[in-house]
Every structure is written in C-alpha cells, then in structure tokens.
Amino acid sequence: MTALGYGIWYHLLGKYPVTKVGPVLLLLPVTSIIGSVVLLDEKLTWVEMLGAAIVIVGVWFVTSHRQPA
Numbered sequence: 591m592t593a594l595g596y597g598i599w600y601h602l603l604g605k606y607p608v609t610k611v612g613p614v615l616l617l618l619p620v621t622s623i624i625g626s627v628v629l630l631d632e633k634l635t636w637v638e639m640l641g642a643a644i645v646i647v648g649v650w651f652v653t654s655h656r657q658p659a
C-alpha cells in the first residue's frame with residue numbers, strides 16, 4: 591500500500607505544485623491501514639482507528655490554518 595501511495599503521490603506531483611499535493615502524503619498511513627483491512631482482511635483495532643483520526647485531524651489543521659502572507 592505504501593508503494594501504491596507513493597506512486598499516486600509522484601503522479602500528482604507531475605500535475606500539481608507540491609504545496610497542493612503535500613497534504614496527500616500525510617494521509618499515506620491512513621490509506622495504508624484502509625488498504626490492509628480491505629485487501630488483506632486484517633483486523634482494525636481501536637488504537638489504529640484513534641491513530642487514523644489523529645492523523646486526519648492533523649492534516650485538516652495543517653491545510654486549513656494558513657499563515658497570512
């Protein structure tokens with residue numbers, strides 16, 4: 591899943607500036623967990639769900655709270 595995630599990220603880097611694509615890389619751990627549950631039938635624990643929620647909130651915070659120029 592990590593290799594697929596990086597492949598998608600590099601593809602997006604070819605089309606968009608890094609400032610727009612950067613937050614996608616921060617979601618790579620979450621998408622890797624989702625992929626392991628869906629594709630590999632692994633069990634999802636509450637600790638992993640909590641970690642995914644923290645990552646998503648962190649990405650939202652970084653992308654929505656910008657410093658004025």
